Every structure is written in structure tokens, then in C-alpha cells.
Amino acid sequence: MTLQELMEEADRQGYRLIKKPLRTTLLACTCGCRQRAHRYSKDTVILVCKKCGRRVTGKNEMNARVNWNKEIKRIMDEEFVRGKEQ
Numbered sequence: 611m612t613l614q615e616l617m618e619e620a621d622r623q624g625y626r627l628i629k630k631p632l633r634t635t636l637l638a639c640t641c642g643c644r645q646r647a648h649r650y651s652k653d654t655v656i657l658v659c660k661k662c663g664r665r666v667t668g669k670n671e672m673n674a675r676v677n678w679n680k681e682i683k684r685i686m687d688e689e690f691v692r693g694k695e696q
């Protein structure tokens with residue numbers, strides 16, 4: 611188990627091993643909105659854009675944040691490529 615996995619596991623179970631590193635800063639949504647609603651269900655965290663309703667899920671808060679940024683970056687890259695093709 612890597613340190614990252616250990617910390618995620620501890621986080622999931624509600625332990626605080628060490629002071630948390632700076633939280634992953636969430637990128638603004640592709641619609642420009644910076645506010646997200648958090649929905650929690652069993653083993654899943656869902657981030658929902660308050661403006662366009664984009665949803666990104668993760669297995670915990672940290673994972674959802676990482677997935678959110680990945681998703682936004684992926685869409686931005688796609689739009690960038692599409693813009694170049696036109």
C-alpha cells in the first residue's frame with residue numbers, strides 16, 4: 611500500500627493520520643461556475659455543478675475532486691483540439 615492509498619483509506623474511514631495536505635483545488639466547471647453541490651451516498655461522493663448540473667463521481671471526497679479536475683481538463687483539451695481543427 612502506498613502512502614497515498616494509506617491516506618485515502620484512513621480518510622475514507624474517518625481517521626486523521628497526519629495533517630491533511632492542501633486539498634486539491636477544484637477547477638471551475640466548463641460553464642464557468644465555481645460552485646458545486648456535494649451529494650453523498652454509500653461509498654460514493656458526487657460533485658454536481660450548481661449551474662449546468664455536470665456530475666462527477668468518486669469513491670471519496672478526494673477521489674471525486676481528482677476525477678472532477680480530470681474531467682474538466684479532458685473536456686478543455688477536446689475543445690482545444692476541436693478549435694484547432696476548425
Ligand SMILES: [Zn+2]
Nearest residue numbers: 639641659662
Ligand atoms: Zn457547470
